[in-house]
Amino acid sequence: MHFFSAPNNYFGGNGIVGAQIPIGTGIAFAEKYRGTDNLCVTMFGDGAARQVALHESFNMAMTWRLPVLFIVENNGYAMGTSVQRTSNITDLFKLGYAYDMPSEAVDGMSPESVHEAISKAAAHIRSGAGPYFLEIRTYRYKGHSVSDPAKYRTKEEVQSYQDRDPLKTTEEKILELGMASAEEIQAIKERIRMEIEDSVQFAEASPYPPASELYTDNYTQEDYPFIRD
Numbered sequence: 001m002h003f004f005s006a007p008n009n010y011f012g013g014n015g016i017v018g019a020q021i022p023i024g025t026g027i028a029f030a031e032k033y034r035g036t037d038n039l040c041v042t043m044f045g046d047g048a049a050r051q052v053a054l055h056e057s058f059n060m061a062m063t064w065r066l067p068v069l070f071i072v073e074n075n076g077y078a079m080g081t082s083v084q085r086t087s088n089i090t091d092l093f094k095l096g097y098a099y100d101m102p103s104e105a106v107d108g109m110s111p112e113s114v115h116e117a118i119s120k121a122a123a124h125i126r127s128g129a130g131p132y133f134l135e136i137r138t139y140r141y142k143g144h145s146v147s148d149p150a151k152y153r154t155k156e157e158v159q160s161y162q163d164r165d166p167l168k169t170t171e172e173k174i175l176e177l178g179m180a181s182a183e184e185i186q187a188i189k190e191r192i193r194m195e196i197e198d199s200v201q202f203a204e205a206s207p208y209p210p211a212s213e214l215y216t217d218n219y220t221q222e223d224y225p226f227i228r229d
């Protein structure tokens with residue numbers, strides 16, 4: 001959630017559900033103001049689609065024709081609460097219609113469909129026509145967190161998505177088309193496993209930052225003089 005890399009133009013997640021939507025809209029405003037060809041991809045979960053910040057952002061983005069691609073990753077649940085239980089509109093892409101924003105649903109279990117939809121939306125945005133909204137329909141196999149036993153759904157429902165797992169189907173397609181051999185795929189997996197293992201070891205071997213670091217880059221440092229290392 002707290003990954004952030006300014007040099008890679010990656011502005012991270014947000015602990016406040018939906019709070020990244022106006023931030024992404026603001027980044028798009030900055031790009032337009034500076035006259036660049038960049039667009040800001042602003043992603044959020046279905047839980048965030050019920051936040052009022054989405055509506056304010058959609059309205060401003062359309063009014064000012066901002067270069068922003070809004071993507072809702074609709075995995076059917078916000079923590080343990082289904083979209084059906086909390087949203088009158090379950091085809092979430094239709095929320096964009098209220099603002100005359102081009103809006104579509106995409107099969108998130110198909111990498112080709114996601115690629116095509118994003119390419120089309122990006123071309124539209126780069127033409128200067130303003131924002132685009134994609135509802136990418138996907139699923140979450142595990143609970144929202146380790147404390148979520150996911151009892152609100154059936155094993156069959158989970159299985160129906162796992163059968164179409166895009167990692168699995170893409171690997172099958174690569175082999176079928178002869179784009180890589182099973183050994184080459186295995187070598188890639190091994191390389192990634194090593195990279196993750198190295199990262200974990202680096203993190204575990206790194207010293208904890210001092211408590212005073214909590215207030216670096218905060219606006220309120222002088223409000224907390226009692227905090228010491």
Ligand SMILES: Cc1ncc(C[n+]2csc(CCOP(=O)(O)OP(=O)(O)O)c2C)c(N)n1
Pocket residue numbers: 015016017044045046047048075077078079080140144
């Ligand atoms: C404003 C706000 N309200 C409530 C929470 C608690 N909360 C954390 S995640 C979450 C659900 C988010 O749903 P979704 O975006 O669909 O994420 P998913 O459960 O699919 O990972 C909630 C309500 C929060 N972090 N921020």
Ligand SMILES: [Mg+2]
Pocket residue numbers: 045046047073074075076077078079
């Ligand atoms: Mg969700």
